[in-house]
Amino acid sequence: MKNLRAIHLPPDELPQRWYNIQPDLPAPLPPPLGDAQIQSLPNLMIGECLKQEFSNERWIDIPYEIQQLFLQAGRPRPLFRALNLEKALGTSARMYYKSEFFSPTGSHKVNTALAQCFYAVEQGFNRLTTETGAGQWGTALAYATSLVGLKCTVYWVRAVYNWKKDRRNLMELYGAEVFASPSDKTQAGLELYSKNPNHNGSLAIAISEGLEDSSRDPKAAYALGSVLNHVLMHQTIIGLETQKQFEIVDDYPDIVIACLGGGSNFGGFAIPFIGDALTKGKKTRFIAAQSQSAPNLQGKYAYDFADHAEKTPQLKMYTLGHQTDFPPIRGDGLRYHGCSPIISLLRNHGYIDTVAYPIDEKHVFESARKFMQAEGFIPAPESSYAVTCAIDEALKCKETGEEKVIAFNISGHGFLDIEGYRDVIGLK
Ligand SMILES: Cc1ncc(COP(=O)(O)O)c(C=O)c1O
Incomplete structure (x- = not known):
């Protein structure tokens, strides 16, 4: 030592390769549920990320x-x-x-932001939408989209948006548009915002807003900063x-x-x-x-x-x-x-x-x-x-x-x- x-x-x-733990898990991952939601995924998400999400290959080459x-x-x-x-x-x-x-x-959020942005450009998207809590994921995606020439829209949990002005400006300097969530920009946000414009927000609400925004724009995809298998694999x-x-x-x-x-x-x-x-x-x-x-x-x-x-x-x-x-x-x-x-x-x-x-x-x-x-x-x-x-x-x-x-x-x-x-x- x-x-x-x-x-x-x-x-x-x-x-030069990411490790996909799925084949080594002690039991297979229980599959996602919900026919309608599963069918909507190819329109909302980056295709290569979706493929990686369900891959059983132990090692995946990093382009x-x-x-x-x-x-x-x-x-x-x-x-x-x-x-x-x-x-x-x-x-x-x-x-x-x-x-x-x-x-x-x-x-660390930059690691998956760069990968997701690369695949989004390959697939011909011109904008990514997302949620952010601490603001770190929103900033990472704002940075990565700016490097590869994509637009970026961030829905940011209001409780944090309110106190991290410098981080908000950092995202804006990279060219991202940033909304406090719940916002009045989406139906999911408006339902909560209209009852309480000071609603603290949550990551779950911000995800709903980002998904809804991307579902309205065929040139946009939704990029998630955590939770999913491909995100953990990039990390x-x-x-x-x-x-x-x-x-x-x-x-x-x-x-x-x-x-x-x-x-x-x-x-x-x-x-x-x-x-x-x-x-x-x-x-x-x-x-x-x-x-x-x-x-x-x-x-x-x-x-x-x-x-x-x-x-x-x-x-x-x-x-x-x-x-x-x-x-x-x-x-x-x-x-x-x-x-x-x-x-x-x-x-x-x-x-x-x-x-x-x-x-x-x-x-x-x-x-x-x-x-x-x-x-x-x-x-x-x-x-x-x-x-x-x-x-x-x-x-x-x-x-x-x-x-x-x-x-x-x-x-x-x-x-x-x-x-x-x-x-x-x-x-x-
Ligand atoms: C610096 C930092 N660490 C950790 C986390 C938690 O997220 P995760 O569990 O996806 O790493 C966040 C989330 O915003 C973060 O900003």
């Missing part, structure tokens, strides 16, 4: 052009050993974190790089941690390691860090819609109910009713643990501050949940003296979220 502080991969080590876009977006991204944090905590654990915060727009680039980086230092994680809203960064980081657990007998523990606002992994494992207006097929997933209201939080990207079908199936088979932190978010933001003062990087509010879980696990090791290897993914940076830090931990 080597004590490297920063573990870099050279550009020619960028993974050369997407590899080039990944390189331009700064991949491969470093894995860091948190030597300062380990010292500050006095832990016997070895802590490693992956740096998705080096993304041009601030998060496996994170975990595949991380596996190579662990080989360089001759180490291997005992615990893998990421925050979880719909499941894309958790899946992207953990799935390659879960593949090792399923096919090579590795004994790793996987922990999804969530908020008590919407701890979807503690919900029911049942069929439910992915959106509020019931435009999507029903997916078998852990869910809290697609029309439930959840209290807004600063890490609002974690406020979603359902978890990706792949992660849900794995949880149902006992592969995924979960922890949910209190809605006041004090412990989460204080842990992020501790991380920042030791390691220098400011995590996005959502990513701070993963940081908190990693620190909590490292402190358990301190008590027991165990030398566990803890790997966590920092899915985004918090440069545009400082107001959230200010409010929660009381900065002036």
